[in-house]
Amino acid sequence: MAIIGEELEDYVIDQINARQILHGSGAGNDIANIRKDQQINLLNSNTSWVKLASGISVTADKLKGIGIDSSLSGMRLAKKYILNSGFSKLEGGRLQQREGFLPQQSDSSYTYGSYGYSPMPGIENVDIKTLNRGSIKKATVKLKANNKQQFDIIDLLYLRLGYTVLLEWGNSLYTPNGTTREIVRGTLIEDPLRFFSSGYEKNKSYLDMLGPINFYRRKYAGNYDGLLGKVSNFSWAFMEDGSYDIEITIISLGDVVESLKLNISTDKTLSQFIATSVGTE
Numbered sequence: 001m002a003i004i005g006e007e008l009e010d011y012v013i014d015q016i017n018a019r020q021i022l023h024g025s026g027a028g029n030d031i032a033n034i035r036k037d038q039q040i041n042l043l044n045s046n047t048s049w050v051k052l053a054s055g056i057s058v059t060a061d062k063l064k065g066i067g068i069d070s071s072l073s074g075m076r077l078a079k080k081y082i083l084n085s086g087f088s089k090l091e092g093g094r095l096q097q098r099e100g101f102l103p104q105q106s107d108s109s110y111t112y113g114s115y116g117y118s119p120m121p122g123i124e125n126v127d128i129k130t131l132n133r134g135s136i137k138k139a140t141v142k143l144k145a146n147n148k149q150q151f152d153i154i155d156l157l158y159l160r161l162g163y164t165v166l167l168e169w170g171n172s173l174y175t176p177n178g179t180t181r182e183i184v185r186g187t188l189i190e191d192p193l194r195f196f197s198s199g200y201e202k203n204k205s206y207l208d209m210l211g212p213i214n215f216y217r218r219k220y221a222g223n224y225d226g227l228l229g230k231v232s233n234f235s236w237a238f239m240e241d242g243s244y245d246i247e248i249t250i251i252s253l254g255d256v257v258e259s260l261k262l263n264i265s266t267d268k269t270l271s272q273f274i275a276t277s278v279g280t281e
Contacts, residue, residue, distance in 0.1 A: 009217075009218070009222075011217070011218050011221050011222055012222050014176075014221065015174070015176075015221045015222045015223070017178070018175050018176060018177050018178040018221070019175070019178070020178070021177070021178025021179065022039055022042060022043070022175050022178045022179075023043075025039050025178070025179075026039075036179060038175075038179065038180055038181040039175075039178075039179060039181075041173070041181055042173055042174075042175055042181050045172075045173065046171055046172060046173040046174075047171070047172045047173075048169065048170070048171060048172070049084070049169065049170060049171075049172055049184075050084070050123055050126050050167070050168070050169040051082060051083065051084040051095070051166075051167070051168045051169070051187065051189055052082070052083040052084070052123060052141060052158075052165060052166070052167050052168075053078060053082045053083075053165065053166045053189050053195065053196075054078040054081075054082075054157035054158055054163065054164075054165055055078065055163070055164035055165060055166065055195070055228075056075075056078055056156075056157055056160075056163055056164070057073075057074050057075050057078075058072070058073055058074070058077045058078070058156060058157075059073060060073040062156060063077065063156075066149075066152040066153070066156060067149075067152075068153070075196060077153070077156070077157065078157055078196075079091075079196055081153050081154075081157060082095060082189065083121070083122065083123050083143070083154075084097075084189075085097050085122070086098060086109065086119070086120030086121065086122045087120050087121065087150075089107075090189065090190065090196060093186070093190055093192050094186070094190060095189065095190055098120060111146075111147060111149055111150065113147040113148065113149060114147075114148075114242070115147060115241075115242040118146035118147040118150070119146055120146075120150075121143060121144055121145040121146060121150040121151075121154065122143065122144060123141060123142070123143055124142045124143065124144050125141075125142040126139060126140070126141050126142075126167075126169060127139070127140045128140075128169070128227075136251065136252050136253065137227045137229070137251075137252040138249065138250070138251055138252075139167050139227060139229070139249070139250040139252075140247065140248070140249050140250075141167070141247070141248045141249075141250065142245070142246070142247050143245075143246040143247075143248070144243060144244070144245060144246070145243060145244040145246060146242075146243045146244075147242065147243075150244075151236070151244045151246075154246060158231065158234070158248055159231070159234045159236070159246070159248070160231060160234075161230075161231055161232065161233070161234075162230050162231060163230065163231045164228065164229075164230060165228075165229060165230075165231060165248075165250055166188065166189060166195050166209075166226065166227075166228050167226060167227050167229070167250055168187050168188060168189060168224070168225070168226040169224075169225060169226070170184055170187075170220065170223050170224040170225060171184060171223040171224075172184055174220060174221055174223035176221055182220075184220050184223055184224060187216055187224060187226070188209075188212055188213060188216055188226055191212065194209070194212050195209070195228075206228055206253050209228045213225075213226045213227075213228070227250065227252035228252065228253075229250040229251050229252040229253065230250065230251055230253075231248055231249070231250060232249050232250065232251045233248075233249040234246070234247065234248045234249065235247050
């Protein structure tokens with residue numbers, strides 16, 4: 001994590017140099033400096049992406065309350081409704097996007113409600129800021145749900161103060177050296193040994209996620225970042241067209257904050273020195 005006053009990580013420096021090579025390619029009249037196909041693709045086809053996953057285990061009774069089958073209890077609901085390109089589901093270690101038009105299909109991109117056919121919900125905007133000189137992150141995520149069924153699912157998984165969520169974002173393409181193209185593929189959400197694994201569901205803490213997040217930052221040369229945090233605020237509004245505008249605020253705990261120790265008793269000798277000093281003033 002970038003903290004003010006710290007030097008840049010080596011992979012960040014390497015990525016800056018690689019981008020300088022990439023953007024400087026094609027300059028001048030030297031035929032040897034003509035941009036290659038992969039460089040053109042990098043400059044014209046690179047896009048951003050964002051994923052939001054809930055770390056909440058849901059009981060069967062709560063699912064019945066919103067008309068969802070109880071077979072999705074536990075973490076199964078969170079795995080089926082990850083916010084990435086609409087709703088995506090985690091299956092076989094991969095995020096699978098929905099497809100099809102008919103609502104009766106289990107993986108359809110559309111649902112049918114009182115307002116007719118509705119497309120999938122999705123993330124409209126993400127604003128990420130660093131606080132306390134970079135030690136923690138604050139993310140504001142704006143969502144759109146297009147009917148009440150979609151809103152009920154989002155409400156159950158994301159709209160509670162203190163809920164744990166994993167937010168990831170980055171570039172779809174990157175270059176390690178300025179000439180070749182690499183694709184950002186699987187991330188922490190898809191990692192079978194991390195966020196959604198049975199061990200992390202039961203026995204792990206926030207601290208156990210800091211290392212894996214940094215691993216993916218380095219793996220993708222700074223073209224990936226993520227935060228595991230808590231929902232600190234949320235709001236929603238019902239719109240005239242029957243949709244819901246939702247805003248979620250997420251605060252990461254921060255690796256620097258986690259490393260601090262508070263309320264530690266002072267050494268006896270130091271306490272006596274302080275008392276003596278105060279008494280003589």
